[in-house]
């Protein structure tokens with residue numbers, strides 16, 4: 001499965017620790033990320049990640065383009081709901097595309113826990129059929 005990892009600045013540590021905690025699950029999949037998030041995951045977790053542009057420089061849109069091409073299976077996006085983002089329209093567009101294409105999306109760690117256990121159990125095999 002192709003998994004997108006994205007975190008706003010104040011949530012990056014949480015995401016890195018989450019990926020570290022489930023490293024054995026994540027390393028069975030193809031990881032993609034916005035620029036800075038990907039850099040931190042590579043450095044601190046030591047798993048390969050395909051990095052796009054930084055979020056404010058178009059990274060969210062690049063991941064959105066993959067979703068529109070049915071090339072992204074899961075999105076884990078730890079948003080910061082308490083800080084204004086200069087690229088808020090890009091963030092909204094990405095979340096919207098997840099709904100348009102019915103992509104499993106977790107926007108916080110509590111939902112990501114459920115999603116990762118489902119992934120490990122094979123709950124998202126249906127993605128292979130819809131592609």
Ligand SMILES: O=C(CO)COP(=O)(O)O
Pocket residue numbers: 006007008009033034035036037038053054055056059060091
């Ligand atoms: O801003 C982001 C998502 O909207 C994340 O981008 P970075 O991973 O480059 O910080």
